[in-house]
Amino acid sequence: MTLVNFRDPATLADPAGRWIRPGALYRSAQPFPNDNAGISAQLRTAGVRTIVDLRGEAEARDDDWAVSAADGVEVVAARIQPTSGELAAAMREMTTDAGLGAFYLLMAESAPEAVKLAVEAAARPGGVLLHCAAGKDRTGFLTALLLDLLGVPAEEIVADYARTGAALTQIFEGLAERNRAALNDYENGTLVVPRPLLEAPAGAMTAFLELVGSRYGGTEGFLAHCGVDAGTVAAFRAKAAASAEQAVAPAAGVTA
Template sequence: MTLVNFRDPAALADPEGRWIRPGVLHRSAQPYPADDAAIVEQLNAAGVRTIIDLRGDSECEDADWARSRAAGIEVVAARVQPTGPGLEAAMKDMATDADLGLFYLLMAESAPEAVKLAVEAAARPGALLVHCAAGKDRTGWLTALLLDLLGVPAEEIVADYHRTTAALPQIFEGLAERNRAALNDYHAGSLTVPRPLLEAPAGAMAAFLELVDARYGGTEGLLAHCGVDAATVEAFRAKAAAGATTAGVTA
């Protein structure tokens, strides 16, 4: 079974190649039930050499990426825990799309080491895949930050995030099969998953980008807050920006 919602944002967010070098950045949901020969073939066909896994410790299983690792694809565990100080309270109070955007910023702020590790991995030579569990929330805001570094307009970043909507039924079916206690029985009924988290609303990503600008002056400010240095940002741009002359996308 191939990866659900696997796509290159450049294909639809930037079909004219104005900002993103095609084939550098891919996103998806987690492998289900685990990676297999079809997924390895899918990744190899896309030239993926590095997988950035944003899931928390309790969400991962040893077999998830075993076949891909054996095939020589590196998996970087950049753990962003889905719950923690402040996050559960924010989830409990979540009612609007803008609340979800704030939740995304809180997640990023709660995991500076993971953000740093992820961006450093994104700057390595070769194409990359970013994923979490659903491939929507953590994948969404990290992909948004990377696209913003390349100068992709906010409206295109928002549109790319919202495209996950079409894949949500298949994504949630896989999540429920893997963890039947999840979704609206989260933490043994102690926390109901709010409506925005079950969608990919454009307003959430728009709010996230606005908050990043308001609090940090833009993506580079947030990444610096997380410990990402300027050299790493420039290395990613040199690899992924449209018109880049580096051979950094090759294996």
């Protein structure tokens, strides 16, 4: 068994190699049901040396990455809690794709230390895998921020996010098996999941990037707000940018 929705954004978002160095950054869902020899071999082949786990404490299990950790992969817990009073209220009010994008920024703003830790881990040598539970929401907005740092155009960032839609059936099957109690709550009508959260709509990522631009002047401004220093940004670009010029030049960013 291997990771669901595992991919290198460079493969599809940048097949010509204009912005991203292949093998620097990967994304996926969490392991279903947990880590195993097949997943460890998959990561070894891809050159992954660091895993950034974006899930909240209640979502993670001690043995989730036991096999890969024993194989020498370091696991960094950058916990972004998916619910809080403010996030729960925003989820209840969510009805549109743009509302999901606003929810992403609210979730990122709620966890500046986790965002900082994740970006610092992404700048480490070797391949780095970002994942949350589904590999769609927290993984999606952090991948978007990192791709924007490399100057990847907004339309390609949005397209990379939307590709997760093709894997959602498999992802939801894995989540249902792993979280049977939560599924029972959903079936009994006590857990309401807004329609946009069940999809990977392009409009959500478009809205997220536009909000980052309008509120913070772009990705670098938002990451600085989270405590990410210029040296970390430079280190990530030096590692993951396709060319030396990109490694030192500011990213294009997204402005409103």
